[in-house]
Amino acid sequence: MLKKITVTVNETPHHLEVEPRLLLVHMIRELLNLTGTHIGCDTTSCGACTILLNGKSVKSCTILAVQANGKSITTIEGLAPEGGPLTPLQEGFKENHGLHCGFCTPGMILRATELLARNNNPTEEEIRWGISGNLCRCTGYNNIVKAILYASAKMRGEALPSTEPEFV
Amino acid sequence: MTQCKTSKEIGGMGHSLKRKEDARFIQGKGHYVDDIKLPGMLYMDIVRSPYAYAKIKSINIEEAMKVPGVITVVTGKDLEKYKLHWMPTLMSDTQMVLPTDTVMYQAQEVCAVIATSKYAARDGREAVKVEYEPMKPVMDPFKSLDPAAPVLRTDKPGKKDNHIWHWQAGDKEKTAQVFANADVVIKQQMHIPRIHVVSIETCGCVADYDKVNHHLTMYMTTQAPHAIRTVIALVAGHVGLSEERIRVVSPDIGGGFGGKVPVYPGYVIAIAVSFLVGKPVKWIEDRSENLQADSFARDYHITAELAGTKEGKILATRFKVLADHGYTDAAANPSKFPLGLFSICTGSYDYNAAFVEADAVYTNKPPGGVAYRCSFRVTEAVQAIERLTDMFAKKIGKDPAELRMQNFIKKEDFPWHSPTGWIYDSGNYQAGLQKAMDVVGYAALRKEQAEKQARGELMGIGISTFTEIVGAGPSKDFDILGIKMFDSAEIRVHPTGKAIARFGTKSQGQGHETTYAQIIAEELGIPAENIQVEEGDTDTAPYGLGTYASRSTPTAGAAAAVASRKLRDKARKIAAYLLEVSENDLEWETGKFFVKGAPEKSKTIQEIVFAAYTNHPQGMEAGFEATHYYDPPNLTFPSGAYICVVDIDKETGAIHIRRFVAIDDCGNIINPMIVQGQVHGGLTQAVAPAMYEELIYDGEGNILNGTLMDYLVPTAVESPKWETGHTCTPSPHHPIGAKGVGESPTVGGPPAIANAIIDALSPFGITHIDIPITPYKVWKALKEHGAYDK
Numbered sequence: 001m002l003k004k005i006t007v008t009v010n011e012t013p014h015h016l017e018v019e020p021r022l023l024l025v026h027m028i029r030e031l032l033n034l035t036g037t038h039i040g041c042d043t044t045s046c047g048a049c050t051i052l053l054n055g056k057s058v059k060s061c062t063i064l065a066v067q068a069n070g071k072s073i074t075t076i077e078g079l080a081p082e083g084g085p086l087t088p089l090q091e092g093f094k095e096n097h098g099l100h101c102g103f104c105t106p107g108m109i110l111r112a113t114e115l116l117a118r119n120n121n122p123t124e125e126e127i128r129w130g131i132s133g134n135l136c137r138c139t140g141y142n143n144i145v146k147a148i149l150y151a152s153a154k155m156r157g158e159a160l161p162s163t164e165p166e167f168v
Numbered sequence: 169m170t171q172c173k174t175s176k177e178i179g180g181m182g183h184s185l186k187r188k189e190d191a192r193f194i195q196g197k198g199h200y201v202d203d204i205k206l207p208g209m210l211y212m213d214i215v216r217s218p219y220a221y222a223k224i225k226s227i228n229i230e231e232a233m234k235v236p237g238v239i240t241v242v243t244g245k246d247l248e249k250y251k252l253h254w255m256p257t258l259m260s261d262t263q264m265v266l267p268t269d270t271v272m273y274q275a276q277e278v279c280a281v282i283a284t285s286k287y288a289a290r291d292g293r294e295a296v297k298v299e300y301e302p303m304k305p306v307m308d309p310f311k312s313l314d315p316a317a318p319v320l321r322t323d324k325p326g327k328k329d330n331h332i333w334h335w336q337a338g339d340k341e342k343t344a345q346v347f348a349n350a351d352v353v354i355k356q357q358m359h360i361p362r363i364h365v366v367s368i369e370t371c372g373c374v375a376d377y378d379k380v381n382h383h384l385t386m387y388m389t390t391q392a393p394h395a396i397r398t399v400i401a402l403v404a405g406h407v408g409l410s411e412e413r414i415r416v417v418s419p420d421i422g423g424g425f426g427g428k429v430p431v432y433p434g435y436v437i438a439i440a441v442s443f444l445v446g447k448p449v450k451w452i453e454d455r456s457e458n459l460q461a462d463s464f465a466r467d468y469h470i471t472a473e474l475a476g477t478k479e480g481k482i483l484a485t486r487f488k489v490l491a492d493h494g495y496t497d498a499a500a501n502p503s504k505f506p507l508g509l510f511s512i513c514t515g516s517y518d519y520n521a522a523f524v525e526a527d528a529v530y531t532n533k534p535p536g537g538v539a540y541r542c543s544f545r546v547t548e549a550v551q552a553i554e555r556l557t558d559m560f561a562k563k564i565g566k567d568p569a570e571l572r573m574q575n576f577i578k579k580e581d582f583p584w585h586s587p588t589g590w591i592y593d594s595g596n597y598q599a600g601l602q603k604a605m606d607v608v609g610y611a612a613l614r615k616e617q618a619e620k621q622a623r624g625e626l627m628g629i630g631i632s633t634f635t636e637i638v639g640a641g642p643s644k645d646f647d648i649l650g651i652k653m654f655d656s657a658e659i660r661v662h663p664t665g666k667a668i669a670r671f672g673t674k675s676q677g678q679g680h681e682t683t684y685a686q687i688i689a690e691e692l693g694i695p696a697e698n699i700q701v702e703e704g705d706t707d708t709a710p711y712g713l714g715t716y717a718s719r720s721t722p723t724a725g726a727a728a729a730v731a732s733r734k735l736r737d738k739a740r741k742i743a744a745y746l747l748e749v750s751e752n753d754l755e756w757e758t759g760k761f762f763v764k765g766a767p768e769k770s771k772t773i774q775e776i777v778f779a780a781y782t783n784h785p786q787g788m789e790a791g792f793e794a795t796h797y798y799d800p801p802n803l804t805f806p807s808g809a810y811i812c813v814v815d816i817d818k819e820t821g822a823i824h825i826r827r828f829v830a831i832d833d834c835g836n837i838i839n840p841m842i843v844q845g846q847v848h849g850g851l852t853q854a855v856a857p858a859m860y861e862e863l864i865y866d867g868e869g870n871i872l873n874g875t876l877m878d879y880l881v882p883t884a885v886e887s888p889k890w891e892t893g894h895t896c897t898p899s900p901h902h903p904i905g906a907k908g909v910g911e912s913p914t915v916g917g918p919p920a921i922a923n924a925i926i927d928a929l930s931p932f933g934i935t936h937i938d939i940p941i942t943p944y945k946v947w948k949a950l951k952e953h954g955a956y957d958k
Contacts, residue, residue: 101422137853
């Protein structure tokens with residue numbers, strides 16, 4: 001039995017017929033072909049599938065597409081218009097080498113987007129706990145934290161921290 | 169700060185250029201294998217064994233075939249008809265693709281369900297009924313060598329035991345003599361446990377066989393696309409898959425760390441099914457499947473011994489290794505080195521007697537083992553020598569930093585011949601350790617520690633001064649399945665002076681698109697921004713052995729430099745023609761040739777390249793392209809000095825890493841930002857095995873932590889704030905003096921952490937704890953050593 005749902009994804013409404021068991025991440029990737037949202041585990045541990053649902057970051061592998069009915073979704077593709085300008089976080093990740101393989105990056109950026117929306121001046125400790133539901137295997141997190149601090153300074157309109165590596 | 173020869177606009181070596189590849193990743197435009205969707209594509213899911221060792225009595229696919237969307241179920245017997253049910257491993261062992269009668273480890277592939285959608289394939293998987301007759305598995309590698317143990321590999325005719333191979337290096341008698349006469353002998357049994365790389369992207373593929381053109385395109389998560397193409401041709405040549413009709417494409421890879429070097433059964437099944445049905449077949453494994461069945465890393469049991477004088481001079485070391493390879497030796501080592509490069513285990517120290525011997529054994533665990541962000545088995549070696557060195561210092565009552573300084577190979581003694589046969593290219597170990605001690609404030613920390621110890625508080629300082637061995641490797645010794653371990657670069661400069669460069673390697677996050685462009689920019693003066701780097705498509709890139717074991721910069725990076733120099737030679741000829749002077753009258757300055765003594769007479773590289781297409785000298789080949797296959801004359805030997813400071817809560821055993829200073833020496837640096845990023849990541853993959861990660865099996869062969877719910881990958885909270893720096897001792901034989909760095913921290917990090925923890929616990933007489941060192945192990949050791957007795 002297919003269910004009719006309406007979801008707004010990156011400001012575009014979509015009318016879909018989906019199996020009730022369809023995971024939201026599969027709806028996003030397979031039905032809407034938005035492949036920037038990734039799948040890194042099967043236990044809600046890694047956060048690679050993180051999106052914004054009505055502005056709140058959720059792991060889209062552990063929510064059904066039907067639960068998103070009537071709601072608004074933002075994926076990595078919807079953060080900035082193609083060709084820019086980038087959001088402060090996207091810019092922060094690039095400027096501070098906050099990514100290597102890029103697989104966890106969309107989830108990290110969306111999680112951090114909510115984090116900074118709630119608190120635009122977090123401490124390093126708050127950032128580390130704030131992204132602790134998102135795993136990165138490449139970067140060792142230091143530059144992800146730096147990227148988020150950079151974005152928070154930019155959002156507050158303050159002087160940007162140095163992006164030079166502290167590699168003495 | 170690194171000195172740069174080129175301007176920021178050119179962006180050659182030494183510039184912290186922002187990465188070219190980032191634009192797509194931060195905007196959701198990366199292109200990973202699971203993002204590929206082809207018309208008519210089928211989906212594959214795999215039924216896996218719940219038992220570690222069992223006979224398959226029957227596979228009933230009746231119900232599965234009734235599931236809407238299920239096309240077929242493929243078993244070992246089906247593959248047997250095409251002789252595709254077995255495949256070779258990279259170590260020339262053999263491995264089932266799908267079993268015909270017996271399963272040898274838990275989570276082994278049993279059969280594959282092919283369906284029109286991901287969900288239908290999973291439904292079909294659930295509906296397959298397999299009847300097993302479980303047998304008692306052999307899980308302990310020591311017991312596996314017992315003559316009474318059941319022989320596991322009954323598929324090998326005449327096999328009478330579970331022994332795989334024996335390997336040794338060094339001088340046994342000489343070493344024994346030194347040990348017999350030494351003042352001090354340290355001996356420690358250690359286990360470097362089985363762990364998993366857990367790249368955030370799992371493994372998978374889309375196999376697309378075109379029956380009309382007899383052509384296979386294989387999109388897959390591989391670190392070595394060219395080698396894989398040859399392996400496919402070797403495994404499936406008999407059914408008509410000929411190498412010129414195979415294209416392997418490695419798209420963006422979501423982390424590799426060695427786990428994407430081997431050929432897993434899933435890939436082969438997908439190819440077989442696509443070949444049979446003529447449609448594209450996608451297989452993407454779950455995380456749990458990845459963790460439970462794909463190649464593990466490590467799992468070495470080591471008896472490590474050190475002989476020294478009571479004054480603190482190291483005289484000899486001896487290592488005996490038992491390698492648990494699980495069901496088959498599916499490691500990814502160079503053919504002549506089944507123990508990898510473990511024989512680097514004599515470390516950074518100056519002595520001339522060592523002996524290493526190793527035996528490998530089959531058990532009913534998943535096959536492997538790959539490296540985990542480390543050059544072939546070097547982490548195991550470094551853990552052993554660095555733990556021994558600390559134990560030695562402790563035993564004779566000498567500061568571990570002072571003891572290391574006393575024993576280091578001196579910088580003037582390079583090239584240095586190690587007692588196990590390596591020729592270290594260059595190093596300056598004293599400078600590295602001194603810098604690390606200065607940055608961390610070593611003397612003050614020791615003072616603080618003494619005060620804390622007097623108050624009964626637990627604080628430890630741990631050092632690791634390691635030598636890596638990377639850049640495999642010279643063709644006289646290094647091959648995988650007979651293919652020599654060179655690597656390649658092909659540079660094509662277009663008429664307008666912009667270039668595309670292709671390589672036999674494959675980045676999985678290392679930033680090749682940026683660093684290779686910087687090497688070419690350095691050599692030719694073409695801005696890095698105007699150099700497009702491409703890897704991973706065997707139809708377009710030159711042949712190479714791929715990216716692992718920190719080999720890309722030492723091999724393909726060198727090839728980029730040499731190919732660039734070939735182009736510069738051609739540029740000189742064209743410039744001489746254009747300027748109407750002799751070649752000898754020209755001098756090169758980044759980006760242009762000018763006439764000696766008349767610098768106003770010059771031709772830029774862009775003008776020269778344009779002439780190569782529009783006005784080239786008669787008799788000269790037109791165009792501006794060069795290819796180089798680089799066969800390294802030696803390996804490179806990066807090094808590092810790491811110092812870790814820990815505070816331990818005596819009551820709970822909780823360990824807090826307060827400081828971690830890492831000083832790396834990877835020779836000349838191409839991009840400091842990327843090198844530092846690699847060090848950060850490698851260090852977190854050092855704290856992981858040192859404190860959190862281990863694949864644990866029970867006696868029946870069940871994995872006890874086969875999901876990310878209980879296999880503890882460090883988050884941003886567990887990962888310390890790393891303090892990084894470098895010294896620079898260029899490699900004398902590498903064209904740009906670089907050495908490779910991506911794995912040094914993973915190699916050097918764990919013993920620094922282990923040494924710090926043991927240092928904190930040493931007042932209670934604790935001398936060793938196997939990694940991962942958890943709060944429970946700390947608490948238990950403290951309890952056993954009377955720390956809680958009052």
